Amino acid sequence: MAEYLTFEHDVLVIGAGGAGLRAAIEASAADVRVGLICKSLLGKAHTVMAEGGIAAAMGNVDERDNWRVHFADTMRGGQYVNNWRMAELHAKEAPDRVHELEAWGAVFDRTKDGRILQRNFGGHKYPRLAHVGDRTGLEMIRTLQDHGVHRGIDVYMECTVVTLLKDGDRVVGAMAYDRERGRFQVFKAKAIVMATGGVGRAFKITSNSWEYTGDGHSLAYHAGAELIDMEFVQFHPTGMVWPPSVRGILVTEGVRGEGGVLLNLEGRRFMFDDIPENYRSQTADNEEEGWRYTQGDKNARRPPDLLTRDHVARCIVREIKEGRGSPHGGVFLDISWIKKRLPNAAEHIKKKLPSMYHQFKQLADIDITEQPMEVGPTTHYMMGGIRVDSDTQMSTVEGLFACGECAAGINGANRLGGNSLSDLLVFGKRAGEFAAKFASENSPGQASPDQIDEAARRALEPFERSSDARGEGPYQIQHDLQEMMQDLVGIVRREDEMLRALEGIEKLWERSRRVSVTGNREYNPGWHTALDLTNLLTVAEAITLSALERKESRGAQYRDDYPAKDEEFGRFNIAVKKSDDGRMQLRREAIPEMPAELKQVIEEMK
Amino acid sequence: MKKATFRIWRGDARGGDFVDYTTEVSEGMVVLDAVHQIQAEQATDLACRWNCKAGKCGSCSAEVNGMPRLMCMTRLNTLPLENPVTIEPMKAFPIIKDLITDVSWNYEVKKRIKKFKPRPPDAPDGTWRMAQEDIDRVQEFRKCIECYLCQDVCHVLREHNLHAEFIGPRFLVYAAALEMHPLDTEDRLKELKDAQGIGYCNITKCCTKVCPESITITDNAIIPLKERVVGEFYDPLTRLFRIFRPRASSEQQ
Numbered sequence: 001m002a003e004y005l006t007f008e009h010d011v012l013v014i015g016a017g018g019a020g021l022r023a024a025i026e027a028s029a030a031d032v033r034v035g036l037i038c039k040s041l042l043g044k045a046h047t048v049m050a051e052g053g054i055a056a057a058m059g060n061v062d063e064r065d066n067w068r069v070h071f072a073d074t075m076r077g078g079q080y081v082n083n084w085r086m087a088e089l090h091a092k093e094a095p096d097r098v099h100e101l102e103a104w105g106a107v108f109d110r111t112k113d114g115r116i117l118q119r120n121f122g123g124h125k126y127p128r129l130a131h132v133g134d135r136t137g138l139e140m141i142r143t144l145q146d147h148g149v150h151r152g153i154d155v156y157m158e159c160t161v162v163t164l165l166k167d168g169d170r171v172v173g174a175m176a177y178d179r180e181r182g183r184f185q186v187f188k189a190k191a192i193v194m195a196t197g198g199v200g201r202a203f204k205i206t207s208n209s210w211e212y213t214g215d216g217h218s219l220a221y222h223a224g225a226e227l228i229d230m231e232f233v234q235f236h237p238t239g240m241v242w243p244p245s246v247r248g249i250l251v252t253e254g255v256r257g258e259g260g261v262l263l264n265l266e267g268r269r270f271m272f273d274d275i276p277e278n279y280r281s282q283t284a285d286n287e288e289e290g291w292r293y294t295q296g297d298k299n300a301r302r303p304p305d306l307l308t309r310d311h312v313a314r315c316i317v318r319e320i321k322e323g324r325g326s327p328h329g330g331v332f333l334d335i336s337w338i339k340k341r342l343p344n345a346a347e348h349i350k351k352k353l354p355s356m357y358h359q360f361k362q363l364a365d366i367d368i369t370e371q372p373m374e375v376g377p378t379t380h381y382m383m384g385g386i387r388v389d390s391d392t393q394m395s396t397v398e399g400l401f402a403c404g405e406c407a408a409g410i411n412g413a414n415r416l417g418g419n420s421l422s423d424l425l426v427f428g429k430r431a432g433e434f435a436a437k438f439a440s441e442n443s444p445g446q447a448s449p450d451q452i453d454e455a456a457r458r459a460l461e462p463f464e465r466s467s468d469a470r471g472e473g474p475y476q477i478q479h480d481l482q483e484m485m486q487d488l489v490g491i492v493r494r495e496d497e498m499l500r501a502l503e504g505i506e507k508l509w510e511r512s513r514r515v516s517v518t519g520n521r522e523y524n525p526g527w528h529t530a531l532d533l534t535n536l537l538t539v540a541e542a543i544t545l546s547a548l549e550r551k552e553s554r555g556a557q558y559r560d561d562y563p564a565k566d567e568e569f570g571r572f573n574i575a576v577k578k579s580d581d582g583r584m585q586l587r588r589e590a591i592p593e594m595p596a597e598l599k600q601v602i603e604e605m606k
Numbered sequence: 607m608k609k610a611t612f613r614i615w616r617g618d619a620r621g622g623d624f625v626d627y628t629t630e631v632s633e634g635m636v637v638l639d640a641v642h643q644i645q646a647e648q649a650t651d652l653a654c655r656w657n658c659k660a661g662k663c664g665s666c667s668a669e670v671n672g673m674p675r676l677m678c679m680t681r682l683n684t685l686p687l688e689n690p691v692t693i694e695p696m697k698a699f700p701i702i703k704d705l706i707t708d709v710s711w712n713y714e715v716k717k718r719i720k721k722f723k724p725r726p727p728d729a730p731d732g733t734w735r736m737a738q739e740d741i742d743r744v745q746e747f748r749k750c751i752e753c754y755l756c757q758d759v760c761h762v763l764r765e766h767n768l769h770a771e772f773i774g775p776r777f778l779v780y781a782a783a784l785e786m787h788p789l790d791t792e793d794r795l796k797e798l799k800d801a802q803g804i805g806y807c808n809i810t811k812c813c814t815k816v817c818p819e820s821i822t823i824t825d826n827a828i829i830p831l832k833e834r835v836v837g838e839f840y841d842p843l844t845r846l847f848r849i850f851r852p853r854a855s856s857e858q859q
Contacts, residue, residue: 040655042713043752044663099733105722105787107741107748114735132745138662139748149713150721157710180702209657243634249660354749359660362679364634475646519651522618523703526650 012189017045018424019404020195026432050137053129055418072605078412165447172445182521214539216406239378330376413555471516664753772803
């Protein structure tokens, strides 16, 4: 075997957003050696983009709130294909995780009596989101980062994992390269926590950064782990649509939580036109009641603008398709109208939504206190991911744990806004705890030198092809994949289109095997993009195959050819796994029977 | 479609030079879009950091036409495109490659600042009470996205290279956020005076000017911190007072 720089840890956490940081902190508390790999610089992970807040039933603003309501809301939002045990743990443990952040220095907005303020958000019955203006994610990642650096965790920044290393059936390490020099590094670990986030870069219009290329999904899959729910990709209803260069950048749901309304070209509140049956009893049927809800009237029901993201996104697509969209192919989102209702409305908006105010002012020349925004759906979040045990977060591969967006289960067919930040905390903590336990109970494994040499050889192939005339640069392949997934496996799906997508993915796999890059190994973004292709294509294939298999419409998955929900499909999740011959295998995993106690909670909250 | 030329610094620690790239520009584009376009079409190994592309992560700091800016928030229609747009890396940190600098010093500095140490919880359920007006100032400081543009523009670091003696505006803001946190019980004034060099700042306010989050770094963070340091160590009355009544914290130690 060639010589590689080698590091040894008990627990290695891959990914340093909210989930990875929380996992690393928890593992370090168990007094084991912890390593933390960041693809970018520490503190820059996608968690900084989270705006609205952390969902936790603390009941600070409405004392009727408790874990049971939060649990029922999460299950309803996920259309009951969630892992109910994870939804239960999440709802029960989220308040403690938020209080913990405060003990570590986070400074949340306050209620009048000095407690943590909570705001309304889509799909949550009561004001539930602990927040800091519209920059909650930044507050959270900075708090975890500043707390974490004092815990003796070894941090490896700008380091990208290219493969997981195995000893028999168990994961025992990872092979990575550092971006600055392009050197390979071997990380030996008794347990690995995957916390790499989502897959948004598989689509053209996305709120996700370049990092979101499904690395954890793909690394785990190729190491033999099962992925589930891959058909459920969340399209956030409100991304920016103009100017073209900012298309997809997120506009927080908080705008609607503060009283912002969706309007079509005719100025009509089109969200009142289509309120789903299972939400009718808790949704306002007139504008006046909706406004009162956003202003804290406990007797008012939620306006339909705050229905779940899957539904709002589809209503927006309908308005655009039927010719009632805004000039640049979106719809209008107006918060400026509240000046009719509130004194000092402009100041109020700037205080409550400072990032949104600046984002539109600087990037689109729009003053949101005066003019409506133009918004449209953007690929935002991956409900699907690595299948994990609900309590320990261990995947189907021994020694491999997962948490945060790259793990699956809690969200079912659609995630509620605010549940991701709490998910990161609750299951980040659990993953760190149980990974440390696993590491303490197991001796180190041994990865064969062949595996390591082979991984290095494969990673360097794009350079060897650079003189080869048939080679192709990585950017065009990535671009073609994004375009195709957007068109054929997007918000509205059909069998014939998805079959075409599968053929397209096959061709892109072939092209990716011929990809070539120029320059040297030091900080070379072209090389990085070339290596990302395997991850992107793996998740694209998993999404498409799973979406084909689910012949119904549920949550984020909308099938034009099967527009109705089918009870039969509500009984299982779809799992994919790499078979022995290297092909992607599908399986239906039955959802276990919910305990009577939880069933009763759902009944009561109906 | 309109074209514009971008004069981008290419090279590494051993040296480098500006290279001109001409590319098409369209409505609403920001400098980072142009860099990406050049990367995809002409120079696949052109190195630059970025993540969120929405001014929230603070990764894409660079100097655009000589001004420290976030590339993702600098719109091309605010620049004179009849001349080449120069894009170069931050000057206060060592070069790695092209637009990438080694900012690891910042991470080391932060580690040296004493961490948050809250008072015991106010309520039996382990939670605290704080009034919104008491945290407004701290929340302003906590808007910081750690782009390090304030460090880049600060002459103490940029011109005089006093990285070993001065922590720079970013970490004075960080220290201020901790010192003014209503729950915090730690005392960081001695280090600020001795090891962290708060005295080097002579209030030229360049940091405040370049802050993309519009944090009033000098007026709200550094000056009040300087006042606390002066009050603690240089005020004759306080010193006299201390001879007769030592501070509670030193009694504990």
